[in-house]
Amino acid sequence: MSARLSQSGGAATVLPREGMSRWQQLSHFVPVSRETWRKLGLAGRAPAAIRLSERCSLYSNVEVHRWLADPIGYRQEGSAV
Incomplete structure (x- = not known):
């Protein structure tokens, strides 16, 4: 399935x-803020960021x-939490 783009802005x-x-x-x-998402990821309760570089992080869809x-x-898979 590919992402569909909206008519206004391309989101x-x-x-x-x-x-x-x-x-x-x-x-x-995602119904939480970026910082909450980051903290959940660090705790293993949301997908962890995959760092491509110092300023570029991706998440597995x-x-x-x-x-x-x-x-x-x-x-998270393999998480001890």
Whole structure:
């Protein structure tokens, strides 16, 4: 499934099931702030960021969809928490 673009501004209306996304692309689908998302990721309760460089982080769309399906019960694979 590919992301559909809205008529105004080009924001995705559907998060692709596969691939990677930056926070700016995810923020429309995730009901928490960027800082809360970062803290949840560090705790293993949301998908962890994949660092490409010092200023570029990506998130796995597969993992984000897993989190959206069960935000309270989500645990990162291999997480001891």
